Amino acid sequence: MLFKVFPVAELARLHAILAADRIVGPVKKGEDQYGRSLYDFDVVHDFVDLHLDYGQTIHSAKNYFLPYREDLCTFTFQGEGSGDGGDWHKEVDYGVYAPLVLFGLHPCDINALNKLDKVLLGGRYPNPFYGEKRANMFIVGHSCSPQPFCFCKSMGTDSAIRGFDLFLTRMDDLYFAEILSPRAFHLLEQIDCHDPDSSEHRRYMDLMEVRESLFVAHVDTSDLTKILDLEFQAPVWQEWGEKCLSCGTCAQVCPTCYCYGVEERVDMDFTRAYKEKQLYSCNLLDFAAVAGGHNFRPESHTRLKYRYYHKHRGFVEAFEESLCVGCGRCGQSCLARITVPEVIASVRATKPL
Amino acid sequence: MTKGKTFLGVPVARPKVAFFELSSCEGCQLQLLNNEATLLDFLSLVEIVRFREGMKEAGDDYEIAFVEGSITRLDEEERLRVIRDQAKIVVALGSCACFGGVNQLKNRFNDFEWVKKEVYGSFPIESQEVKPISAVIKVDLEIYGCPIKKEEVERIVTALVLGEQVHHPQYPVCMECKARENICLFDLGEPCLGPVTRAGCDAWCPSNRLGCWGCRGPAPEANLGQLQIIMAERGISQERMIDRLECFGGFGAFVAEVKGKKGEPR
Numbered sequence: 001m002l003f004k005v006f007p008v009a010e011l012a013r014l015h016a017i018l019a020a021d022r023i024v025g026p027v028k029k030g031e032d033q034y035g036r037s038l039y040d041f042d043v044v045h046d047f048v049d050l051h052l053d054y055g056q057t058i059h060s061a062k063n064y065f066l067p068y069r070e071d072l073c074t075f076t077f078q079g080e081g082s083g084d085g086g087d088w089h090k091e092v093d094y095g096v097y098a099p100l101v102l103f104g105l106h107p108c109d110i111n112a113l114n115k116l117d118k119v120l121l122g123g124r125y126p127n128p129f130y131g132e133k134r135a136n137m138f139i140v141g142h143s144c145s146p147q148p149f150c151f152c153k154s155m156g157t158d159s160a161i162r163g164f165d166l167f168l169t170r171m172d173d174l175y176f177a178e179i180l181s182p183r184a185f186h187l188l189e190q191i192d193c194h195d196p197d198s199s200e201h202r203r204y205m206d207l208m209e210v211r212e213s214l215f216v217a218h219v220d221t222s223d224l225t226k227i228l229d230l231e232f233q234a235p236v237w238q239e240w241g242e243k244c245l246s247c248g249t250c251a252q253v254c255p256t257c258y259c260y261g262v263e264e265r266v267d268m269d270f271t272r273a274y275k276e277k278q279l280y281s282c283n284l285l286d287f288a289a290v291a292g293g294h295n296f297r298p299e300s301h302t303r304l305k306y307r308y309y310h311k312h313r314g315f316v317e318a319f320e321e322s323l324c325v326g327c328g329r330c331g332q333s334c335l336a337r338i339t340v341p342e343v344i345a346s347v348r349a350t351k352p353l
Numbered sequence: 354m355t356k357g358k359t360f361l362g363v364p365v366a367r368p369k370v371a372f373f374e375l376s377s378c379e380g381c382q383l384q385l386l387n388n389e390a391t392l393l394d395f396l397s398l399v400e401i402v403r404f405r406e407g408m409k410e411a412g413d414d415y416e417i418a419f420v421e422g423s424i425t426r427l428d429e430e431e432r433l434r435v436i437r438d439q440a441k442i443v444v445a446l447g448s449c450a451c452f453g454g455v456n457q458l459k460n461r462f463n464d465f466e467w468v469k470k471e472v473y474g475s476f477p478i479e480s481q482e483v484k485p486i487s488a489v490i491k492v493d494l495e496i497y498g499c500p501i502k503k504e505e506v507e508r509i510v511t512a513l514v515l516g517e518q519v520h521h522p523q524y525p526v527c528m529e530c531k532a533r534e535n536i537c538l539f540d541l542g543e544p545c546l547g548p549v550t551r552a553g554c555d556a557w558c559p560s561n562r563l564g565c566w567g568c569r570g571p572a573p574e575a576n577l578g579q580l581q582i583i584m585a586e587r588g589i590s591q592e593r594m595i596d597r598l599e600c601f602g603g604f605g606a607f608v609a610e611v612k613g614k615k616g617e618p619r
Contacts, residue, residue, distance in 0.1 A: 033542035040534055059534050068532035077361075243582075245548045246574045248524055252531030263520075268394035268511050270360045279532070285574045286523040300574065333531070335539060335548055335583045336576075 002179040005200050006193035011168075011175065013191045015047045018101045021138070024064055025103035026054040044103065052104045052170075055147045060109060060255030060329060061102055065133045066116070068252070068279050070095060072129070072262065075273045094132035102137060106144040108327040110164050111157035112255035113139075118319050120258065129277075138183065141167035146214040151341055152326035153212075154219040169204065176204045217328065219341050220348060221312075227348055228313045232305075236346045241301020243336040244283060250307070250330035250338070251281030256323050259287075282307045308343060360515060368514060371403035371415035372446075373436055375429045375486070376456055377422030381447035381501045382406040388503045395507060398514055417442045417513065423449040423456045424484040437490040442513065445492045446506075448499040448568045450485060452602030455499070457483040461599065485602070494519060499568035499601055502554050522552040525572040526565050530556035538564040544589045546597055549575035549604075570603025577607045 015023070023044045028051050030038050039054040041061040062068075071093070078087040105113075117134065120127040141164040144150075152158040160167060166184035169176040176196065179185050196204070251257040261280045266273045280287060283303045288296035297303045315323035324340060331339030358365050372382055386392065386407055402412030418440035424430055437443055448454040460483055462468050469480055486492060494513075496506055512519050522528075526547035530537075533556050538545035545564035547556065551572045558565050571577075584594045595611060598604040 030536050032536075032540040038536055038540065058536070059531070063534070243576075243579055245525065245527070245576045245579055246572075247527035247548050249527045249531050252528065265508065266360070266511055266515065268391060268398050268507055270358075270365070281524075281528070284524045284528065285572075289523075300576070333537065335527075335537075336579050 002185060003196050004177040004179065004188050004193045005196045006175050006177065006188070006191055008170070008173050008175060010191045010193065012047050014187065015050065015103070017187060017190055018103065018138070018140070019047075021099045021101050023050075023101045023103050024061065025050045025052070026057055027051060028054075029058070041102075050103060052142050054104070055145065056106075056150070056327065056329065056332070058329070058333065059253050060112065060327070061105065062255055062257075062279075064100060064102065065113070065130060065137070066258055066279060067095070070129060070277045072275045072277050077271055077273075094129050096132045096136050099136045099138065100133070101140065103140045104142040105139060105164070106142065106327075107160040108144075108150070108152045108157050108325040109255050110139065110141050110160040110167075111152075112325045112327070114160075114163040115256055115315075115319070115321065115323055115325070116258060117163075119315075139164040139166075141178075143167075143169040143211075146211065146216070147328065148216045149328035149332055149339070150215065150326060151217040151219050151328060153215045154217075154221055155322055155324055155326035157325040158215070169207065171200075171203050171207055174200070174203075176200070217341050219326070219344050221322065221344075224344070225313045225316050228309060231347050234347055236343075237301045237305045239301075240338055240343055240346070241299060241304050243338055244300045244304045245336055246283050246285055246300050246303065247335075248281035248284050249333050249335070251283060252279065253329040253333045255325060255327060255329070256311075257281065282310065304338070308340075308347075312344070365514060367398065367400050368416045369402050369412070369414060370399045370417040370419065371401070371412065371436075371440075372405065373403070373418060373420045373422075373432070374405065375420065375422030375432070375450070376425040376483070377447070377449045377454065379406055379421060381421045381498075382419075384500045384503045385506060388507070391507060395510070398510060413439065415440060417444065419444045419446040420450050420486055421446045423453045424486060424489060425456060425481060426479050427481065430489045433486055433490050442493045443486075443490065445486050445495045447501050448497060448570070448601045448603065450492075451487075451495045451497055452570055452605070453483045453485050454601055457485075457602040457605075458599065459483060483602075497521075497551060497569035497603075498554055502557065504555075505553050523573050524552050525575065526550045526552045526554065526556050526559065526569075528552055529554070530559045532556075533560050535559050536562075538562070539583070539587060542587070544584060544587075544593060544597060546580075548583070549577055549580050564597075566597055566600050567603055568601045570601070571607070575607075577604070581611075 024041050025044045026039045027042045027044060027049050028037050029040045032038055039051055039057045040059050041057055044050050074091045076089055120130045141160055162180065165181040167178040177188060179188065259280050259282060260277050263276050264273060265276055287303060297306060311324040312322050358367060383406055402415050418436045420436060420443060445451045449456055459468050469478065496509060509519050529552045530547055535556065538559055543564045545559060546567035547559055547565040549571055550565050550567045551569040554569060595608055598608050
């Protein structure tokens with residue numbers, strides 16, 4: 001890895017160069033009832049709209065690599081508004097029309113992409129819709145200040161060592177830049193930057209030490225896969241299930257939830273049909289409903305439990321790491337206040353809430 | 354049936370449909386006319402023989418009947434039975450037909466004579482307790498919403514014509530609201546029934562910063578107990594919550610349960 005240092009004022013120039021492509025970054029969406037700023041990822045039209053000091057966004061940047069809804073293919077039928085005559089063709093559009101710059105991802109979200117890469121690109125059937133978007137992506141990471149609900153430290157995702165082009169750490173008037181790609185290197189050549197000296201090394205390391213001390217929320221992951229197996233029937237699952245709204249909010253805001261359903265749609269004039277993919281959630285009532293009408297997980301607690309088992313057990317067995325990055329968004333968005341640290345702690349404690 | 358209309362080589366009938374209105378604002382029917390971009394396609398899909406909001410003719414030969422509105426008079430029950438006898442498929446169109454809609458708000462008053470006097474004075478008018486159409490006839494399909502979402506109706510009618518199963522979303526509005534990346538209304542201090550209301554509207558109201566009023570009725574799994582906790586934790590009174598749940602009639606059973614517990618009929 002290469003390192004550079006540049007004055008904070010140079011960031012606008014960096015942005016201006018990258019703005020030749022579409023930039024998506026954290027922007028302020030509004031304020032809550034107590035006047036606290038609310039952020040989300042959106043297209044950045046102006047440098048001043050880029051809020052790199054955001055604590056956490058409500059949603060992840062998922063919509064830009066795993067859209068909530070996406071047409072997988074379109075069938076066009078030729079002739080008299082119908083498919084007879086056998087003349088039809090299928091069109092597949094990966095939905096990538098221009099390169100995308102993701103500007104300001106925190107380590108949790110970069111690690112989320114690394115995990116998604118493993119399952120969506122590394123498997124036997126790579127997902128080309130995801131792959132095309134990933135291939136046309138330039139990622140600028142940005143350091144964060146741990147929020148009270150962040151538990152990335154416990155998940156080993158508090159720092160990113162791969163999965164970005166450029167990673168920026170703010171050190172008061174300076175940016176400490178980590179470079180992972182030739183494009184990022186050439187990008188920095190165009191602005192006023194220099195190699196860090198030993199005092200700047202020190203500053204960086206001191207800053208990391210301070211950040212380390214700021215984590216409040218923790219999840220004990222030691223032996224967690226085994227404990228989840230042991231406590232599959234624990235009564236606490238039922239208690240969490242009673243709270244769960246089965247609304248899918250947790251999965252929608254999660255940077256790694258990739259489960260989906262596919263539906264067909266036909267135009268009213270019968271000239272076109274579509275296969276539409278929709279991101280789904282294992283918490284939704286019909287997630288495990290199958291042909292013939294049987295539902296394998298009709299009770300709320302069994303569905304909630306499976307979300308935890310996929311994240312913290314199944315994925316660990318398959319990839320030797322958790323599918324959860326500890327961003328804390330699910331707990332923040334859950335109206336029933338179901339949070340990962342509390343659920344895991346309650347299962348480990350094997351006692352009522 | 355028009356000649357040669359096929360899908361994937363299979364002939365598709367163009368069914369005759371009729372629209373009817375009981376006690377309602379007829380806004381759901383207007384919604385269908387509102388979609389100019391797809392109106393002609395819709396008309397090519399079905400043959401409309403009766404549609405008071407859009408044509409003068411009123412045919413009695415139809416296979417699919419869309420019934421808007423709730424029942425507030427005896428003659429409406431009679432009309433409904435005639436429609437049921439004629440139609441192969443009866444569709445309850447909109448929240449009034451499905452749950453009683455806004456009209457059923459009067460049901461919460463114990464004294465109907467008092468209500469009539471308050472609203473109509475000495476004008477002689479027949480008015481009974483409001484009922485959804487399923488209270489009188491068998492309903493084959495319900496299309497929820499106040500008003501209905503025209504895109505959803507078009508999808509459902511296309512499925513009906515093609516003989517496909519009609520699926521309603523099984524999840525609550527939150528799922529669609531999150532997909533639109535809205536700010537949660539509860540974060541703004543506003544009550545919202547999104548967590549318990551059946552989706553399909555694409556989070557129409559929350560996307561316009563208006564909390565959900567539950568016009569589409571409860572999702573198949575609606576955790577109303579937790580909704581009460583959510584409202585209470587955020588300082589939203591039970592009265593305000595019940596006001597919302599009562600508005601369109603879909604949550605009637607739950608409202609009755611909560612009111613029963615409190616033991617204070619209005």
